[in-house]
Amino acid sequence: QSYVVHDQQDDPSRKTMADKRMKTAGRDVECLTNLDIKCNPYHPYRTADGSCNNLQHPAWGASSTAQLRLLGNAYDDKIGSPRTLSVSENALPSPRQVSNIVHSPSNRTRYNDKLSLMVMQWGQFLSHEIILTSLVPGTSSISAGHSITSIDCFPIEIPEDDKHFDTRCMGMIRSKSASDIGCVEDAREQINQATSFIDASNVYGSNDQDQINLRTGFGGLLRTDGSDMLPASNKNNCIKEDKDDECLLAGDTRVNVLPSLGEMHLLFVLEHNRIARKLALMKRFWDDETVFQETRKIVAAEMQHITYVGFLPCILGADTMQKFGLKPTTPDVGVAAFRFGHSQVPHTQGLSDICYKVTEEIKMETQFHNPHLLRNNYADELSRWLVSNKAPESDRFLEKEVRDLLFLRDNTSLDLASINIQRGRDHGIPPYNDWRRWCNLTVASHFNTNHGGLVNHTQ
Numbered sequence: 001q002s003y004v005v006h007d008q009q010d011d012p013s014r015k016t017m018a019d020k021r022m023k024t025a026g027r028d029v030e031c032l033t034n035l036d037i038k039c040n041p042y043h044p045y046r047t048a049d050g051s052c053n054n055l056q057h058p059a060w061g062a063s064s065t066a067q068l069r070l071l072g073n074a075y076d077d078k079i080g081s082p083r084t085l086s087v088s089e090n091a092l093p094s095p096r097q098v099s100n101i102v103h104s105p106s107n108r109t110r111y112n113d114k115l116s117l118m119v120m121q122w123g124q125f126l127s128h129e130i131i132l133t134s135l136v137p138g139t140s141s142i143s144a145g146h147s148i149t150s151i152d153c154f155p156i157e158i159p160e161d162d163k164h165f166d167t168r169c170m171g172m173i174r175s176k177s178a179s180d181i182g183c184v185e186d187a188r189e190q191i192n193q194a195t196s197f198i199d200a201s202n203v204y205g206s207n208d209q210d211q212i213n214l215r216t217g218f219g220g221l222l223r224t225d226g227s228d229m230l231p232a233s234n235k236n237n238c239i240k241e242d243k244d245d246e247c248l249l250a251g252d253t254r255v256n257v258l259p260s261l262g263e264m265h266l267l268f269v270l271e272h273n274r275i276a277r278k279l280a281l282m283k284r285f286w287d288d289e290t291v292f293q294e295t296r297k298i299v300a301a302e303m304q305h306i307t308y309v310g311f312l313p314c315i316l317g318a319d320t321m322q323k324f325g326l327k328p329t330t331p332d333v334g335v336a337a338f339r340f341g342h343s344q345v346p347h348t349q350g351l352s353d354i355c356y357k358v359t360e361e362i363k364m365e366t367q368f369h370n371p372h373l374l375r376n377n378y379a380d381e382l383s384r385w386l387v388s389n390k391a392p393e394s395d396r397f398l399e400k401e402v403r404d405l406l407f408l409r410d411n412t413s414l415d416l417a418s419i420n421i422q423r424g425r426d427h428g429i430p431p432y433n434d435w436r437r438w439c440n441l442t443v444a445s446h447f448n449t450n451h452g453g454l455v456n457h458t459q
């Protein structure tokens with residue numbers, strides 16, 4: 001293979017797109033269409049935003065494009081109104097009520113004897129690699145504000161007899177509408193801010209500006225804090241202990257959500273720099289851009305390899321892998337199928353010593369948006385804990401820490417199961433039985449929950 005380097009900045013068509021992205025960086029996203037993009041067919045590397053992967057359809061898989069559907073939408077009005085708002089007999093139960101009956105943890109967590117917690121952690125890291133659904137600007141789905149002022153608020157009703165929450169309402173904001181900003185016509189669609197390919201965009205960012213911010217500009221290296229830790233971010237998206245405290249910066253904004261997720265980001269930044277240093281020694285005439293792009297290519301290939309050789313067979317099984325010829329993930333997975341990993345989330349963050357003995361188990365609810373464990377040099381201990389402890393079974397149960405105590409702060413928290421259900425309605429995802437029909441399965445008339453609940457609520 002020849003390593004001809006085309007400087008993206010010298011390519012006028014790329015410049016136009018980079019300029020457009022620069023304008024939007026740090027602000028609300030715009031959407032890209034095939035018409036916006038002019039590709040250089042000779043450019044040897046993936047673009048930062050995933051455009052031009054397919055020269056005939058340059059926007060396919062690019063960041064800031066509308067998400068696709070396998071089945072048509074199931075909005076109440078077929079345009080964008082969630083089914084739950086229906087006053088007809090089709091009105092749906094509160095997601096929290098469903099969550100209480102279906103997803104409430106069983107007395108004892110079932111563990112999978114074959115899978116370590118790293119399978120869960122890779123799942124989350126990978127899901128952030130291929131999907132970041134834009135929310136309505138200026139809001140955050142994690143804010144549990146109870147005042148409903150905007151049509152984009154989509155709060156979750158909490159039943160009066162709820163055992164955990166004493167308020168009647170859990171805040172949720174609708175995903176941004178791609179239709180509202182002219183990305184698509186007709187019905188409401190959602191936007192993916194990440195590239196859809198496994199191209200390590202969660203390590204390198206999903207647009208030109210983010211990628212530039214993450215690079216040192218010399219030796220092809222990515223930025224660190226100078227001592228093998230992720231660089232500091234200027235955003236306020238984590239818990240700060242004092243005014244000088246800083247959150248972590250990575251290619252995906254969710255890096256601070258949990259220390260074990262941040263640890264995966266750190267691992268890949270260090271891996272990038274390890275390879276870049278070796279390449280720079282071997283190819284002394286390569287400039288920063290060439291070392292960076294060649295290393296990025298190798299790191300993305302590593303992520304693909306881990307996903308297809310390690311992760312997917314654990315999740316899908318060898319037969320399904322064979323049957324579908326290792327097919328890449330399909331549309332709709334982000335809001336529907338891929339959230340299966342929420343049931344594999346454990347109830348702690350743990351540390352293991354060099355003999356892989358667990359030395360500490362820390363309550364999960366103290367660790368959300370709290371990067372201090374990682375920053376206090378526990379990265380190795382966290383990694384050892386992830387690879388040597390069993391993952392909870394992938395089932396319908398979510399641990400209390402994510403079902404009652406998600407993002408706990410000032411006595412306010414959220415339920416991830418309720419949010420998943422409500423998000424499905426927000427996106428107009430068709431009901432369960434439509435998916436069973438699509439998979440050639442029989443239609444279910446009730447959930448056999450062993451709790452005696454939810455019969456006739458299969459809509």
Ligand code: HEM
Nearest residue numbers: 120123124127131132133141334338339341342345419423
């Ligand atoms: C480790 C603890 C985890 C926490 C605290 C967590 C939390 C969250 C939250 C708060 C959301 C946004 C919900 C919304 O507003 O709709 C979300 C989305 C999502 N999660 Fe998780 N999650 C975790 C693990 C996982 C795992 C293990 C997987 C997969 C194996 C996963 C896959 C997803 C996917 C695909 C989305 C949708 C992303 C998007 O559309 O932007 N998560 N998660």
